[in-house]
Amino acid sequence: MDQHQERVDRIARAISQLKALLIFILVAITLVPIILLYGDDIMKGIDNELQARRQTVLITEELPKEVFWTAPDPGSVKDVSLQAQIAYGKELIAHTAKYLGPKGIVMQISNGMNCQNCHLDAGTKVFGNNYGAVSSTYPKFRARSGTSENIYKRVNDCFERSLNGKGLDTLSREMQAIKAYITFLGSDVPKGSVPNGTGLKQLAYLDRAANPENGKAIYNAKCVTCHQADGQGQMAADGLEYTYPPLWGPHSYNDGAGLYRISTFAKYARFNMPLGVSHSSPLLTEDEAWDVAAFVNSQSRPHIKVPRDWPDISKKPVDHPFGPYGDPFTEKQHKYGPFKHILEEQKKSMTTAQK
Numbered sequence: 572m573d574q575h576q577e578r579v580d581r582i583a584r585a586i587s588q589l590k591a592l593l594i595f596i597l598v599a600i601t602l603v604p605i606i607l608l609y610g611d612d613i614m615k616g617i618d619n620e621l622q623a624r625r626q627t628v629l630i631t632e633e634l635p636k637e638v639f640w641t642a643p644d645p646g647s648v649k650d651v652s653l654q655a656q657i658a659y660g661k662e663l664i665a666h667t668a669k670y671l672g673p674k675g676i677v678m679q680i681s682n683g684m685n686c687q688n689c690h691l692d693a694g695t696k697v698f699g700n701n702y703g704a705v706s707s708t709y710p711k712f713r714a715r716s717g718t719s720e721n722i723y724k725r726v727n728d729c730f731e732r733s734l735n736g737k738g739l740d741t742l743s744r745e746m747q748a749i750k751a752y753i754t755f756l757g758s759d760v761p762k763g764s765v766p767n768g769t770g771l772k773q774l775a776y777l778d779r780a781a782n783p784e785n786g787k788a789i790y791n792a793k794c795v796t797c798h799q800a801d802g803q804g805q806m807a808a809d810g811l812e813y814t815y816p817p818l819w820g821p822h823s824y825n826d827g828a829g830l831y832r833i834s835t836f837a838k839y840a841r842f843n844m845p846l847g848v849s850h851s852s853p854l855l856t857e858d859e860a861w862d863v864a865a866f867v868n869s870q871s872r873p874h875i876k877v878p879r880d881w882p883d884i885s886k887k888p889v890d891h892p893f894g895p896y897g898d899p900f901t902e903k904q905h906k907y908g909p910f911k912h913i914l915e916e917q918k919k920s921m922t923t924a925q926k
């Protein structure tokens with residue numbers, strides 16, 4: 572390369588450096604007054620922006636996630652004899668028939684079902700009819716008996732109706748163990764409170780009557796493999812407990828049981844059946860749950876005489892299928908619905924009574 576070319580290149584480089592410097596100075600000259608005039612505002616703007624972003628993060632983090640009741644750990648009980656009593660109570664809930672069923676090794680006072688058949692995972696499953704709110708809410712007034720009921724009375728209600736059997740003596744080792752277990756399950760729950768996820772999940776009423784015919788088709792499609800075509804369930808090989816409990820017939824719950832009301836059955840089934848579903852993953856639609864409830868509760872089952880139930884007839888739940896009622900609706904409508912009309916009528920008569 573000759574010298575001349577080199578000089579030309581150097582000059583070109585110098586010019587381009589000068590250009591860059593000029594641009595820089597120009598920009599600086601324009602920016603300095605802007606910064607001097609508006610600098611504070613700009614910084615405030617940036618600050619606000621950062622703060623807003625921080626807040627969005629906080630807000631999304633603090634969005635209340637739905638929290639559900641969970642059972643405490645029986646291993647946390649320090650007192651050894653109490654721990655053993657709680658463990659026996661849990662065993663009786665999970666395997667009632669083995670101890671207290673028709674071939675029970677302690678007593679024969681019930682129909683072969685287990686409490687756990689309806690109070691899933693020994694009464695600990697979220698919305699699986701668990702016992703999370705029992706200790707915090709009993710003794711409580713129940714309109715069915717018209718009296719204040721303690722835990723013993725409530726447990727024996729299920730023995731006599733859901734297990735179509737006899738109640739336990741309050742002082743028996745078995746009743747004391749069941750009470751200890753249920754009380755333990757609620758030991759973290761403040762008196763009077765009902766934590767989210769306890770008991771059964773609510774279900775809206777349909778605008779129509781529940782339809783047993785539709786329910787039969789649903790039963791045959793979604794329940795029959797386990798509960799069987801005749802609804803009698805299936806015994807385990809040992810002949811002591813059911814692998815699949817009966818839904819009707821002589822070994823099922825009687826017509827005074829909670830599940831015999833179709834709203835209770837529908838709430839239980841929608842969020843727990845077929846076995847394995849939960850409240851967050853239901854398989855039955857709401858309509859299907861009501862219809863299958865209507866079908867199952869139209870089959871034959873044991874009858875219990877409970878003439879003292881609902882001493883105040885105006886307190887009967889809308890779907891209690893036995894009259895007399897304080898309203899003009901039939902037993903049939905009280906059994907299958909539509910319930911909305913009955914509820915509206917009840918509301919009206921309540922407001923007239925208040926006037």
Ligand code: HEC
Pocket residue numbers: 664667684685686687688689690700701702704705725726729730733734749753770771824828829830835
């Ligand atoms: C056939 C089903 C079924 C069986 C079996 C059953 N229960 Fe129940 N139990 C229910 C229903 C339904 C309710 C009422 C749920 C509702 O109305 O929210 C209930 C309610 C209860 C309650 C009151 C719960 C509360 O929060 O108020 C207790 C305690 C109870 N059962 C104990 C037992 C015991 C102990 C056994 C076994 C001896 C048992 N149950 C067996 C269906 C059953």
Ligand code: HEC
Pocket residue numbers: 685687688689691692789790793794795796797798814815816817818824830839840844845846855863
């Ligand atoms: C995969 C088998 C299976 C299927 C399918 C199934 N269930 Fe169940 N069901 C069970 C078992 C097992 C239990 C008892 C749970 C336990 O003891 O832990 C039960 C319990 C019940 C109970 C309470 C106990 C009783 O016998 O009254 C009802 C009610 C019930 N099922 C209704 C239904 C309905 C309605 C359907 C169809 C929509 C259905 N189940 C489908 C296995 C099944």
